[in-house]
Amino acid sequence: MLVFTGLYSIAGLGVAFLLGQCGIVSLAQSVFFGIGAYASAYCTTQLNWWAPSGFVIGIAASAALAVAVGWPILRLSGYFLALATLALAMIGQVLFLEWDWLTGGTLGIGGIPKLSLFGFDLRTPQRFYYFVWPVAVLVLWLHANLLGARNGFATRAMRDAPAAAAVLGIDTHVLKVKIFVSSAVLGSLGGSLFAHYVSFVSVDSFTVERAINFLLLAVLGGAKTIVGTVLGAGFVTVMPHWLTGFGDIHPLLFAACLIAAVMFLPEGFGGALQRALRRGREA
Amino acid sequence: MAALLEVRDVARSFRGLQVLRDVSFDVEEGGIVGLIGPNGAGKSTLFNIISGFLASDRGQVIYAGADISGRSVPQRSRAGLVRTFQTPQVFAHLTVLENLIAGCYKHTNTGVLANLFASRRSRSELHRMHADAEAACEKFGLTAVRHRPAGKLPGGQQRLVELARAVIGKPRLLCLDEPSSGLNTGEVTGLMAALERLAAEGITILLVSHDMDLVKVASVIHVLCFGEIIARGPLVEIRRDARVREAYLGA
Structure with missing residues (x-):
């Protein structure tokens, strides 16, 4: 569970950053997650290449796709942009199914080797856990850096008042594409890790539903805070699992939890936490 | 001429x-x-x-x-x-100081990657932007409100923020x-x-x-x-x- 939380945090952070700092709703993260996973799966099982090559190829392919698709669609905004990313997710889902020479189609690709680090096999969930979390923390740290630096300020400026940002010399379109690419890279990284962890990938893991889950964790966690993403990822991973204990009504219970979370914590877990901390400091 | x-x-x-x-x-x-x-x-x-x-x-x-x-x-x-x-x-959700830092964009040049990894250049640039923004707050009488979100200020001060932000870009x-x-x-x-x-x-x-x-x-x-x-x-x-x-x- 905690491994999945870590994995989804990495890919979800890309969505959360787009949503919270750029004001862009992306439903396409499943595609980049899939590209990373299939790149790792194909490189290690079909080509017998060294595992890191899968990471690199996945990231390169995701970044290239993000530029190619992002360049035209990021001229759109609001609902239209969200719909364009949804279309990308749907096309991705179909292609993952149809290009079976690459993805194994409905059968998927199995037997993906476990990662090993300096000769230390990450074969048990516990060991993988100690690998995924430092990666997640590293990724969070990188984004915290970005947020507090030149391009982070520019990004948030663009979100709040795009016209004024342009007047300050910020090329908003180019900046959006850059952030979209970095989001895709995170998606791919999460996907590669996912493939090595579960050692079997199939189309079911990269559906539009997955994309919605990534968006959900960003919204629930509170996209404006970086830590919120982790809490959101924890929620969408742990909660459904835990609720299955209540029998067949578990999807209903999960839905009720979601509604409650959105109603009572409009700024997400991260926002609520931040507020509580601020109150504690003032008291 | x-x-x-x-x-x-x-x-x-x-x-x-x-x-x-x-x-x-x-x-x-x-x-x-x-x-x-x-x-x-x-x-x-x-x-x-x-x-x-x-x-x-x-x-x-x-x-x-x-x-x-x-x-x-x-x-x-x-x-x-x-x-x-x-x-x-x-920029409503940014503080006054951050608004002015964003105003320094034109005269700074680190890329997204340098910012991600907080390179030495990225950090020294941030330091400079901070100092410039503080100085501009002083000049436009915004020092007292510099840590407040700009969107929460009264209209007159928002104008000053906008003006200061334009001027900081020389x-x-x-x-x-x-x-x-x-x-x-x-x-x-x-x-x-x-x-x-x-x-x-x-x-x-x-x-x-x-x-x-x-x-x-x-x-x-x-x-x-x-x-x-x-x-x-x-x-x-x-x-x-x-x-x-x-x-x-x-x-």
Whole structure:
């Protein structure tokens, strides 16, 4: 569970950053997650290449796709942009199914080797856990850096008042594409890790539903805070699992939890936490 | 010497309605130039064409000797042509200080990757931006509110934030769109003093306003009415002009 939380945090952070700092709703993260996973799966099982090559190829392919698709669609905004990313997710889902020479189609690709680090096999969930979390923390740290630096300020400026940002010399379109690419890279990284962890990938893991889950964790966690993403990822991973204990009504219970979370914590877990901390400091 | 900004025969219509008819005027380097006119005269349209938010149907905008008609807003900004907005456009969720830091964008140059990894250059640049922003807060009397979200400030202070944010980017030509709207008399006086100070520092200011008190600071005024410049000159002359009195002052 905690491994999945870590994995989804990495890919979800890309969505959360787009949503919270750029004001862009992306439903396409499943595609980049899939590209990373299939790149790792194909490189290690079909080509017998060294595992890191899968990471690199996945990231390169995701970044290239993000530029190619992002360049035209990021001229759109609001609902239209969200719909364009949804279309990308749907096309991705179909292609993952149809290009079976690459993805194994409905059968998927199995037997993906476990990662090993300096000769230390990450074969048990516990060991993988100690690998995924430092990666997640590293990724969070990188984004915290970005947020507090030149391009982070520019990004948030663009979100709040795009016209004024342009007047300050910020090329908003180019900046959006850059952030979209970095989001895709995170998606791919999460996907590669996912493939090595579960050692079997199939189309079911990269559906539009997955994309919605990534968006959900960003919204629930509170996209404006970086830590919120982790809490959101924890929620969408742990909660459904835990609720299955209540029998067949578990999807209903999960839905009720979601509604409650959105109603009572409009700024997400991260926002609520931040507020509580601020109150504690003032008291 | 050629003027810093030359507007040449600019025309623009919206759905058959001719908003600007071959408007021409110059802004000389240094000092404050006013552009006034009654509501619907085409001031905002002209302003949007100069700053790059709108394309003209005909005519040219020449800035520092080059035709900039085809250039984007960020390109114009990097060349030193900066505008403000009639309703202040602050970055609402950023603090005042962060608004000013964002204003340093043009004069800094680290990329997304350097920022991600907090490279040494990225960190020293951030340090410099912070110092510049603090200094600008001091200069514009915003020090007391510098850690508050800009969107929570009263209108007058939001204007100051917008102005300070434009000035921190070291503009050559600063275009202000109705900077006194929403300000009280005391604040207008403060704004006039601030504008004169900026002009003395060497920033050329183009002031669009219908506020006759504020445009006193301008040495030359162009009067725009129904898409045409009907008069130009110092305020005293403008006030005597019969067409201006009829069209604008209503006297």
